[in-house]
Amino acid sequence: MTYAPSLLITHAYLYLDRGLEIADGWIHLDKGRVAGFGPMTMAPPQTAKRLSAGGRIVTPGLVNAHHHMYQNLTRSYAPVVNGTLFEWLQGLYPLWATLDEESVYLSSYVAMIELLLGGCTTSMDHHYVHPRPRLIDAQVRAARDIGFRFHATRGSMTRSVKDGGLPPDSVVQSEDHILEDCERLIGLYHDPEPGAMIRVALAPCSLFSVSETIMKESAAMAERLDVRLHTHLAEDHDEDRYCQEVYGCTPTEYFERSGWASERSWVAHYIYPSTDEVDRLAQKGVCAAQCPCSNMMIGGGAADAMDLRRRGMRVGLGCDGSASTDHASLWLEARMALLLGRFRNGPHSMTARDALDMATRGGAACLGREDEIGHLRLGACADLVIWGLPPFSRAGALSDPIEALLRCAPATAWTTIVNGRVLVSEGQPCQSGLERILSEHERAARRMQKLDHG
Template sequence: MTVDLLVRDAHVYVDRGWEVAGGWVAIKGNRVHAIGKPGEEPEAKRTISARGRLVTPGLINAHHHMYQNLTRSYAPVTNGTLFEWLTGLYPLWADLDEESVYLSTYIAMAELLMGGCTTSMDHMYVHPKPFLIDAQFRASTDIGFRFYATRGSMTRSVEDGGLPPKSVVQDEETILADSVRLVEKYHDASAGSMTRVALAPCSLFSVTERIMSESARLAEKYDLRLHTHLAEDPQEDIYCAEVYGCTPTEYFERVGWASNRSWVAHYIYPSDDEIGRLAHAGVCTAQCPCSNMLIGGGAADAMGLRARGMMVGLGCDGSASTDHASMWLESRTALLLGRFRNGPNSMSARDALDIATRGGAACLGWEDEIGHLRPGACADLVIWEMSDIALAGAHTDPVEAWLRCGPATAGTTIVNGKVLVENSRPTMAGLNDVLREHARHARRIQRLAA
């Protein structure tokens, strides 16, 4: 049998517990067809030599806010707390429109591809204009990126005791109606799909209790995932105690979210008992190490959560808090943070890679098809590129070298069987035009706020 694409001469990390030195990956259509040892390669229409490099499944970004790359490193808020940072940036994000969201999504996906990410969710919770998530789907389709949109929402403006201006929040009926519209138009639950939708009220302190409970009801009706921020900041505990008379996790449980449909971002400040309860319920979490460290808000204990039975993925988080969209950098930072926190024997590069692949797939409820390279999996993989100087002397363990040495970028990124990054550059022909327009919109938004 002749396959469509053969990646050979690689150290192939197939899945946890399965690696092939000097191996190959055969792709037929949009699926992994076979994995093998040297000398067993099938005939192929196209062959790519990895030249001894590491090949892994595509990394999975389990928490992001793509529109925020329009306000990266915005000087007035670079040293603020989480709430100061949000309050300073909400007025800028009030000027988002369909075109700026399309451009920011396109750039975010190109950047993610260069950092080895082949599937990403996005938490779009700012809606100053309608049809912003539709613009995101246009961008993902134009690129060929595997995209899991989440319909975020906020109902509480400054006038209602919240943080954002009124121009970026919506009423309950608008949110619920648009959630149904997006699910019915874009959510594709079929095998190997490229577009899926989850429901994602921004946070417990930014939406009404009705939005939380109705989102859970819609998730049951349409068989959807649920996502929100949870236990990210100590001020959240104060707010929930004053408004709901309970902790954030207790409120999360009260509104019907403690189920295996849900994954949450951050989860930094729960009690041990709360971790155990959510883990038992099947809730997953996305650690965002770079963003949380940069904004000084603490960080989840990924390995501690895993030890309690909770599946953990990784997220870049907002491009205006992390200021980058490299899942390699998130993986390396997760490794360093884990070892710094719990000691040198607490976490390995393979643990970090497992979190960035299998863990992310668990967050999205997609473990059967993505996050690994077993035959039948979606053909999403990365050939990692690192300079020979950076790798000099690293001859015994290519997976450890992947995160200990560096920096590493994607030399080749394949999504759905198609090469989207080649020779460390995105293959999209119109990227330069998009960059120019992105710069124009970023300057417009930041000038308006000046």
């Protein structure tokens, strides 16, 4: 691996980790890792390249624990914009059935740039719609072209409309094909080494969209090949009814009996478990991703993140699908998690540091990488954000910069660094050819939405 030049960032308010902050400090990045930090009163090392943060806040890069990148091709899609979860899915599946390698590459590229601008340096993506082969290969290519730290999760569906499911036949696959492709992707792209830029996890879409065989065989493959597991769980009351009718149990009970209740697993949403179920999964090491904006937009409830945390479950944040949230800003998700938590449990229940901890350490725990991302302690991956707050937005916010970061809106990334490389500088992406990417993305979106009459 080739490394970016050694970089010293000075004159920053450093939020290095929960409980580790330096009001006026420096941080040294070298060989893709955090090599040192300290207050400005302590002489920093001499390096070839220096960057002044100008008093801005520096935090670890945010970690997105749940997303569906392809959905930015159908943002704010008018026919279903006010539907329930199931109505929304039924309206959009026929459009998503037209996905191909080009549209997945473009949507992934756009999503990753948008995430970088919102302070995210590592993201997973839950891609479960496979009308054509090698769509996840296209995502990996986009991540490598940008230099983004990416966890591809090979999603799957086996139950179409004819089987009592929601998606059309064209986006479901046979059990054998799914399992073969999962093993192919892990063999090609999963990097188990420290500092890995690409990893792969297994991610059947949901309990009501795949067979029991896929659930159990995915768990067995994850154990055999040492990768992680992800799915949606306890997201909707219809899921409860489905599991009772088909399996005679709750979604969490079915999750457990399928062999998923282990520290390999993290789940999206987890809105409607019982307290006993939360306690059981937390004890097994299962993590959860709260998706505040998406859940509020659809009106289907939201996980009580602070209660999950009190019960011992690690909780991260996710942007979720760009067609439900209609954005990919993890900063906004952290702010909304803060507001939602306080609205639900009172003003003493949650602080900005709690929300930031979910967006960093919590997301890293979901991805099984809390040892090296989600914080900026010595030896951590050199993934960080220098935040920009407009002068009129931050005027008067003098006593607590971290509370101000989520309260004084809007904040965006002034500088985003991944693996020691500057990917956003002075609020602008550093990649070339972005106008072409956006133009091609618009053409792909127009074709998908049947708006291209030319």
